[in-house]
Every structure is written in structure tokens, then in C-alpha cells.
Amino acid sequence: xxxxxxxxxxxxxxxxxxxxxxxxxxxxxxxxxxxxxxxxxxxxxxxxxxxxxxxxxxxxxxxxxxxxxxxxxxxxxxxxxxxxxxxxxxxxxxxxxxxxxxxxxxxxxxxxxxxxxxxxxxxxxxxxxxxxxxxxxxxxxxxxxxxxxxxxxxxxxxxxxxxxxxxxxxxxxxxxxxxxxxxxxxxxxxxxxxxxxxxxxxxxxxxxxxxxxxxxxxxxxxxxxxxxxxxxxxxxxxxxxxxxxxxxxxxxxxxxxxxxxxxxxxxxxxxxxxxxxxxxxxxxxxxxxxxxxxxxxxxxxxxxxxxxxxxxxxxxxxxxxxxxxxxxxxxxxxxxxxxxxxxxxxxxxxxxxxxxxxxxxxxxxxxxxxxxxxxxxxxxxxxxxxxxxxxxxxxxxxxxxxxxxxxxxxxxxxxxxxxxxxxxx
Ligand code: FES
Ligand SMILES: [Fe+2]
Numbered sequence: 001x002x003x004x005x006x007x008x009x010x011x012x013x014x015x016x017x018x019x020x021x022x023x024x025x026x027x028x029x030x031x032x033x034x035x036x037x038x039x040x041x042x043x044x045x046x047x048x049x050x051x052x053x054x055x056x057x058x059x060x061x062x063x064x065x066x067x068x069x070x071x072x073x074x075x076x077x078x079x080x081x082x083x084x085x086x087x088x089x090x091x092x093x094x095x096x097x098x099x100x101x102x103x104x105x106x107x108x109x110x111x112x113x114x115x116x117x118x119x120x121x122x123x124x125x126x127x128x129x130x131x132x133x134x135x136x137x138x139x140x141x142x143x144x145x146x147x148x149x150x151x152x153x154x155x156x157x158x159x160x161x162x163x164x165x166x167x168x169x170x171x172x173x174x175x176x177x178x179x180x181x182x183x184x185x186x187x188x189x190x191x192x193x194x195x196x197x198x199x200x201x202x203x204x205x206x207x208x209x210x211x212x213x214x215x216x217x218x219x220x221x222x223x224x225x226x227x228x229x230x231x232x233x234x235x236x237x238x239x240x241x242x243x244x245x246x247x248x249x250x251x252x253x254x255x256x257x258x259x260x261x262x263x264x265x266x267x268x269x270x271x272x273x274x275x276x277x278x279x280x281x282x283x284x285x286x287x288x289x290x291x292x293x294x295x296x297x298x299x300x301x302x303x304x305x306x307x308x309x310x311x312x313x314x315x316x317x318x319x320x321x322x323x324x325x326x327x328x329x330x331x332x333x334x335x336x337x338x339x340x341x342x343x344x345x346x347x348x349x350x351x352x353x354x355x356x357x358x359x360x361x362x363x364x365x366x367x368x369x370x371x372x373x374x375x376x377x378x379x380x381x382x383x384x385x386x387x388x389x390x391x392x393x394x395x396x397x398x399x400x401x402x403x404x405x406x407x408x409x410x411x412x413x414x415x416x417x418x419x420x421x422x423x424x425x
Contacts, residue, residue: 002327002343010346011168011324013264014048018350023047023246024135025359027122027146028263029273030063031130032160032293041085043076046134048266052076053123053132054085061123062096063132069100069116094118127152127275128160128291144362150371151250151259156279157286157408160293161395164271165315168324169247169264170346172272175318176249176260177338179212179225185313190393193308202389205310213237214338219361220245221341222373235375242372245345245360253378254386255280255409268323274311274395278405280387282412282419286404296395310394384413 002010014020030044036055043066044051050066052075062085066076073089080086084095086102092113093102098120100113121134122143129152137143165172175181187206194201211226224240226232235253243249249260261273274296297306298315305316332340349359358364378386387409396402 001330001332004328007324007327009350010327010343011170011267013169013267018354019346020047022346022349022353022359023264025144025353025362026135026246027124027131027133027144028247029129029261030132030263032291033125033128033130034290034293036061036130040080041076041078043074044132045265045269046132047264049134050076051121051132051134052078052085053130054078054080055130056080056082056084058082060096061125061130062094062098063121063123063134064094064098064118068092069094069118070103075118092116094120096120096123128158128293129275144358144364145366147361147363148367148369149244149248149250149259150369151257151275151277153369154257154277154279155285156257156277156283157401157405158275158277158288158291159396159399159401159405160276160291161274161296161311161398162271162293163296163298163315164265164269165298165319166268166323167270167319167321168268169262169270171321171325172262172270172318173243173247173249174339174342175314176243177214177221177223177342178336179223179338180209180335181317183207183209185317186310189307189313190310197308199308202393204386204389211237212335212338213240214341215240216341216345217242217373219370219372220248221338221345223338235377239373239375241374243342244372246349250372250374251378252374253376254384254390255283255412256387256390257374272311272315276396278387278408280384280409280412282415283408284412284415286408292400294398294400296398309397312395384409 009018012019013023028046030046030053031042035042041054044053051063052066053063055061066074068075068087070092075085075087077088078085084093086093091104095101098118100116103113106112121132124131124146131146133143190201207227209225210228213224215222220243222240222242224237226237241251247262251258257277259275263271265271300306306312307316352359391406
């Protein structure tokens with residue numbers, strides 16, 4: 001249970017608030033690469049602020065606060081030029097560093113443009129997503145590096161599901177350290193929905209948890225579980241999978257690698273992104289000139305949550321906790337130990353940032369790839385079967401490339417099976 005003040009502090013995202021300042025030390029995906037190819041400027045909301053994100057014909061990208069420093073017209077309606085964005089109102093131009101490089105109506109006032117600057121952030125492209133950093137940076141202390149987590153850079157066949165959720169991101173992150181919910185929300189409840197809608201829910205999700213554990217590590221918290229019939233030798237315990245602080249969870253199994261991204265758009269809106277890579281043993285490279293993205297359904301036509309798939313169940317739980325869940329009247333039990341650990345981690349980062357230090361997961365070295373721990377044999381369900389359940393029973397069922405994905409898993413499994421058979425001959 002938290003006090004109202006503690007709950008406020010934990011859930012704020014705005015500039016100048018303790019958590020808002022922590023959150024501004026990280027990079028966030030703010031667009032699909034596809035979007036800026038289709039139209040080179042996009043209005044972006046992130047951490048309760050609006051920005052104009054642009055990409056020039058030469059590939060230069062920039063992000064600046066939406067309101068033009070002149071008289072506040074929207075730069076998200078700007079003209080994208082070779083070296084910057086030109087305000088649609090009086091034509092001032094800002095480059096990727098936020099420097100004002102032109103003021104067409106101030107030709108005789110030459111020093112004026114040097115006194116005007118937009119607070120530019122940093123922008124990079126990785127894995128079909130455009131990433132932005134809008135926090136503090138200077139020559140002495142530049143922006144941190146964009147972490148190149150394995151999912152974004154590994155070989156495999158990708159798709160990206162997304163949906164905007166009407167709730168604060170912290171309750172979603174609390175779910176990432178809550179192993180027990182799987183057995184009920186994706187087990188018992190799934191079975192109940194299946195019984196009434198006429199389908200069979202996947203059996204492996206309902207297995208009883210006999211033990212859970214959490215380990216803090218350099219990127220966040222590794223979550224572990226022992227399911228009934230398994231032991232500490234199984235991947236679910238030995239490897240586990242991580243909450244990647246402060247807004248991701250890495251999951252996978254059966255040749256699937258996924259980052260569940262929860263971007264705090266504002267205090268009560270979170271963009272949930274399911275970034276998935278299919279790369280089973282036996283996978284043969286398939287070219288993807290563009291990574292498909294698709295919206296996953298949150299509500300049906302009656303305004304009820306769609307709960308006949310895994311992430312739909314999660315989203316129902318997160319959203320029905322309320323826009324900002326009331327932690328002053330909750331009852332945390334022993335099974336909520338991960339939730340308590342995460343809240344403590346958030347508070348520790350507030351203190352670090354207040355002291356001018358880098359929070360958890362800041363990376364300043366150039367690097368190629370960061371591998372995150374993640375179980376391969378999830379729920380000890382068996383590779384290909386887990387993958388097919390994942391496709392049919394999760395958000396991937398809405399993917400425009402569902403058939404291709406299933407074919408990839410089936411033919412990879414066939415290839416491995418025939419290689420094994422050949423080796424035995
Ligand atoms: S408001 Fe942007 S140039 Fe005037
Ligand atoms: Fe879940």
C-alpha cells in the first residue's frame with residue numbers, strides 16, 4: 001500500500017516531476033520507420049509533451065518540441081527541408097540540433113537567430129522503429145547510447161503489434177513482475193472464456209506456480225518461476241526472463257523473441273508495442289523490405305474488452321485497474337514481492353537522478369548488441385507447439401503476416417526433425 005503522495009510520485013511522467021526526470025534519461029520508440037517514409041513529419045506525444053519528429057530527404061532526423069519558439073505554431077505541420085524543419089507560419093528553420101538557421105522576415109536582424117534555440121532531442125532508427133531521446137544532454141554529458149537489445153538487431157522474421165491503452169504505464173510494469181497472474185488470467189480465466197466461446201485454451205498457461213523468484217540485474221529484474229511438474233533445472237527458473245527497466249519486458253520461447261514495450265505517452269495513456277521476432281532453430285532468412293505493423297483490438301463493438309487472446313486478457317487487467325490505479329487501498333501479499341521490488345527500484349532511480357547520476361540501464365559505450373536472458377523452453381511446453389499456441393492464442397493472430405509466421409515455424413521444425421532423422425540413420 002502506498003500513500004496518495006507516493007502513488008503520485010510513482011506514476012508521474014511530466015517534466016519537473018521526480019519520475020518524469022528519471023524517464024527522460026531513456027530512449028523511446030516514437031514512430032515506425034514506415035511512417036516517416038510515407039510522410040516526413042509526425043506529431044509525437046511522449047511523457048506528457050508534444051514534439052515534431054522529422055526526417056529529411058537525405059535521412060537526417062530530428063525531434064523538437066512541437067511549439068515553434070517564435071510564436072508557438074505547430075512545427076508538426078512544418079516543411080521538411082534538407083537540413084531541418086521550417087515552421088509553416090513564418091518560415092523559421094530549426095536544424096537537428098535545434099539551432100535556428102533561418103528567419104526569413106528578420107533579414108536585417110542578423111544576430112537574432114543566434115539567440116533562439118529549440119530544445120532538440122536525439123533520434124535514431126533501429127529495427128523498423130524510430131527512437132527518440134528527449135532528456136537532458138550537453139557537451140560535457142551527452143545523451144546516453146540507444147541500447148541495441150537483441151530483439152531489434154537479431155536475424156529473424158518480424159512484425160509489430162501495437163495499441164494505445166487508457167492507463168498509466170506503472171501498472172503495466174507491475175504486471176511484468178507478477179508471475180502468478182499467468183496461471184489465473186491466462187489459465188483459469190482463458191479456459192472459462194474458451195468454454196463459453198467454444199475453443200480450447202492452451203493447457204500450458206494454467207500450470208500451477210510452486211515457486212517464484214526475482215533477481216535484480218544490470219537491466220532491471222529477472223523473473224523466475226517453477227511450475228508444477230518442473231524443477232529449478234527448467235529454463236523458467238534457471239534462465240527466467242527480464243523486466244527491462246523502466247518500460248519493457250523481454251519474453252520468448254519456442255524460437256520467438258519478443259520485447260513488450262510500454263511507452264508512457266502521458267500519465268494515463270501508454271502505447272503498448274509487441275515487437276516480435278520469429279527465429280526458430282532451422283530458420284532460413286526471409287527478406288523483409290518493410291516490417292509490418294498492426295493495431296491489436298482492445299474493445300469489441302459493445303465496448304467490452306476482447307479477452308479471448310493472451311494480451312487482450314493482460315490489457316483488460318491493466319485497464320480495469322483504472323487510469324491510475326489506487327494504491328492507497330490495495331492489499332499486497334507475499335506473491336506481490338516482485339511488485340514491491342519494482343517500486344523500490346523506481347524510488348532508487350529517483351534518488352540517483354536527483355544526485356545527477358545515471359539511472360539503471362544507462363549505457364554510454366558504443367556497442368553492437370545487448371543479449372538479454374530469456375528462457376527458450378517456456379512453460380516446458382515444447383518449442384514448436386509453444387510457438388503455434390503463441391501465434392493462435394496471442395496478439396499475433398491479428399498480424400497481417402500470420403500465415404507466413406506459422407509456415408516459418410512449421411518448416412523450421414520439419415527441417416530440424418529431418419536433420420535429426422538423417423543423423424540417426
Ligand atoms: S510561429 Fe513559427 S515562425 Fe512564427
Ligand atoms: Fe500476462
